[in-house]
Amino acid sequence: xxxxxxxxxxxxxxxxxxxxxxxxxxxxxxxxxxxxxxxxxxxxxxxxxxxxxxxxxxxxxxxxxxxxxxxxxxxxxxxxxxxxxxxxxxxxxxxxxxxxxxxxxxxxxxxxxxxxxxxxxxxxxxxxxxxxxxxxxxxxxxxxxxxxxxxxxxxxxxxxxxxxxxxxxxxxxxxxxxxxxxxxxxxxxxxxxxxxxxxxxxxxxxxxxxxxxxxxxxxxxxxxxxxxxxxxxxxxxxxxxxxx
Amino acid sequence: xxxxxxxxxxxxxxxxxxxxxxxxxxxxxxxxxxxxxxxxxxxxxxxxxxxxxxxxxxxxxxxxxxxxxxxxxxxxxxxxxxxxxxxxxxxxxxxxxxxxxxxxxxxxxxxxxxxxxxxxxxxxxxxxxxxxxxxxxxxxxxxxxxxxxxxxxxxxxxxxxxxxxxxxxxxxxxxxxxxxxxxxxxxxxxxxxxxxxxxxxxxxxxxxxxxxxxxxxxxxxxxxxxxxxxxxxxxxxxxxxxxxxxxxxxxxxxxxxxxxxxxxxxxxxxxxxxxxxxxxxxxxxxxxxxxxxxxxxxxxxxxx
Ligand SMILES: Nc1ncnc2c1ncn2[C@@H]1O[C@H](COP(=O)(O)OP(=O)(O)OP(=O)(O)O)[C@@H](O)[C@H]1O
Ligand SMILES: [Mg+2]
Numbered sequence: 075x076x077x078x079x080x081x082x083x084x085x086x087x088x089x090x091x092x093x094x095x096x097x098x099x100x101x102x103x104x105x106x107x108x109x110x111x112x113x114x115x116x117x118x119x120x121x122x123x124x125x126x127x128x129x130x131x132x133x134x135x136x137x138x139x140x141x142x143x144x145x146x147x148x149x150x151x152x153x154x155x156x157x158x159x160x161x162x163x164x165x166x167x168x169x170x171x172x173x174x175x176x177x178x179x180x181x182x183x184x185x186x187x188x189x190x191x192x193x194x195x196x197x198x199x200x201x202x203x204x205x206x207x208x209x210x211x212x213x214x215x216x217x218x219x220x221x222x223x224x225x226x227x228x229x230x231x232x233x234x235x236x237x238x239x240x241x242x243x244x245x246x247x248x249x250x251x252x253x254x255x256x257x258x259x260x261x262x263x264x265x266x267x268x269x270x271x272x273x274x275x276x277x278x279x280x281x282x283x284x285x286x287x288x289x290x291x292x293x294x295x296x297x298x299x300x301x302x303x304x305x306x307x308x309x310x311x312x313x314x315x316x317x318x
Numbered sequence: 319x320x321x322x323x324x325x326x327x328x329x330x331x332x333x334x335x336x337x338x339x340x341x342x343x344x345x346x347x348x349x350x351x352x353x354x355x356x357x358x359x360x361x362x363x364x365x366x367x368x369x370x371x372x373x374x375x376x377x378x379x380x381x382x383x384x385x386x387x388x389x390x391x392x393x394x395x396x397x398x399x400x401x402x403x404x405x406x407x408x409x410x411x412x413x414x415x416x417x418x419x420x421x422x423x424x425x426x427x428x429x430x431x432x433x434x435x436x437x438x439x440x441x442x443x444x445x446x447x448x449x450x451x452x453x454x455x456x457x458x459x460x461x462x463x464x465x466x467x468x469x470x471x472x473x474x475x476x477x478x479x480x481x482x483x484x485x486x487x488x489x490x491x492x493x494x495x496x497x498x499x500x501x502x503x504x505x506x507x508x509x510x511x512x513x514x515x516x517x518x519x520x521x522x523x524x525x526x527x528x529x530x531x532x533x534x535x536x537x538x539x540x541x542x543x544x545x546x547x548x549x550x551x552x553x554x555x556x557x558x559x560x561x562x563x564x565x566x567x568x569x570x571x572x573x574x575x576x577x578x579x580x581x582x583x584x585x586x587x588x589x590x591x592x593x594x595x596x597x598x599x600x601x602x603x604x605x606x607x608x609x610x611x612x613x614x615x616x617x618x619x620x621x622x
Contacts, residue, residue: 172496
């Protein structure tokens with residue numbers, strides 16, 4: 075069954091169209107990489123899905139709900155967790171407070187505090203460095219630690235789908251490796267569906283799964299990450315050879 | 319000794335008033351990037367809400383004679399209700415507008431409240447006696463300190479502790495702090511924008527109610543422009559404190575209160591009329607050396 079479906083979604087900023095009529099479906103448990111050059115519209119697409127930049131046209135369905143134009147908090151409460159570009163940690167909050175912000179969405183359910191506490195332990199088990207510094211201000215963490223924090227924070231609410239915008243941005247390669255290792259392990263553990271934006275296809279080819287290439291606001295290619303990554307069509311589409 | 323102590327108490331009491339008002343402004347600014355210039359008029363409204371509408375100089379008290387344990391919650395509730403109402407009716411429509419537009423909307427709202435009061439009560443100041451027991455002085459180390467001053471200071475300290483505990487220890491406080499740092503991110507974590515903003519308005523309005531009680535008891539008059547001076551000082555305090563920083567607003571509020579009180583004492587009598595000019599001069603100095611404010615708010619990112 076498809077968890078997320080986009081039909082003809084477009085995003086505009088004034089007169090600039092950043093996303094042009096994008097359609098695709100994401101099945102439960104799938105890993106989808108969206109790659110593409112700077113300005114391709116990847117982040118805009120993700121923000122539209124998360125409800126931060128409401129789409130100018132088209133329709134987005136998540137878990138059978140039409141979420142087009144819904145508020146970001148409503149979409150998050152349906153189980154779609156977004157990690158935006160640039161690690162938005164709450165710098166003045168402690169690491170533990172950062173992790174707990176999202177758990178309030180379950181406050182109406184019975185036993186949510188106990189569940190939040192066990193999620194917290196699970197995140198700490200995944201990223202032990204966060205536990206060691208749980209009462210430190212999040213703004214003091216290094217870039218890699220902040221990336222672990224925002225990913226951990228997105229997992230705290232036990233979402234169905236996690237959308238991550240450039241998890242490798244500004245990280246040393248070995249730290250990126252660690253972050254991905256954790257993500258892939260978590261996906262297996264929790265039957266998570268992952269939607270990951272990366273500029274390059276290298277990571278997608280390493281991890282495997284599905285990959286789409288985006289450029290000029292459109293999806294140009296869609297297929298198996300490893301097969302696509304090696305194809306010449308990918309190179310051509312990424313750099314736009316033979317179009318000018 | 320006695321007179322020095324008197325100056326200290328004057329400074330703390332005035333500073334308390336400014337700090338409470340600055341907090342009310344900084345709370346809303348934190349979550350909405352809105353400088354709410356209607357805050358001063360909310361303060362005046364809270365005092366007038368205790369009187370029957372009439373244009374006579376002698377106030378006809380409506381709720382002002384209630385015992386303190388009913389009067390205080392009533393005034394706080396009036397402030398909170400008016401403030402939440404202004405969010406629902408006015409500011410909600412401007413959430414995505416730029417800060418200048420919202421500021422102008424708040425000016426307009428302030429005028430609406432002021433002229434509403436003017437219509438019902440006329441511009442003549444009215445004498446009222448709120449909590450009269452508080453005007454008696456008490457003797458501390460030879461200084462005669464009005465009981466009200468002492469209570470103002472104690473109440474402010476209690477409010478500061480209470481608010482800190484609320485923000486640090488409760489779920490709602492956590493959500494408010496997260497939203498003040500980065501509203502969009504907080505929403506992506508399921509924090510409900512409307513609830514947080516209404517909470518900030520309710521707290522801010524209750525603080526306006528507290529100021530109304532203090533000002534009303536202190537001056538013994540109800541005056542339509544009674545909130546204006548406090549509002550101005552509070553606004554300056556939030557700027558000096560670093561827009562959106564609650565701690566900064568409080569510290570700057572006390573600082574302004576102290577500067578104003580000390581000026582009053584040390585300036586030659588002829589210059590006292592110009593006290594405020596000296597206070598603003600000090601403000602300019604602070605801003606020249608720390609343009610970002612004493613404590614700048616962290617990551618004052620995009621709102622809503
Ligand atoms: N808030 C905004 N206002 C106006 N234009 C925007 C805004 N955000 C993005 N754009 C424009 O939309 C287009 C797509 O930007 P977007 O950030 O979605 O690209 P991207 O694929 O994420 O790029 P990158 O790989 O550099 O992160 C760009 O031309 C960009 O300038
Ligand atoms: Mg991007």
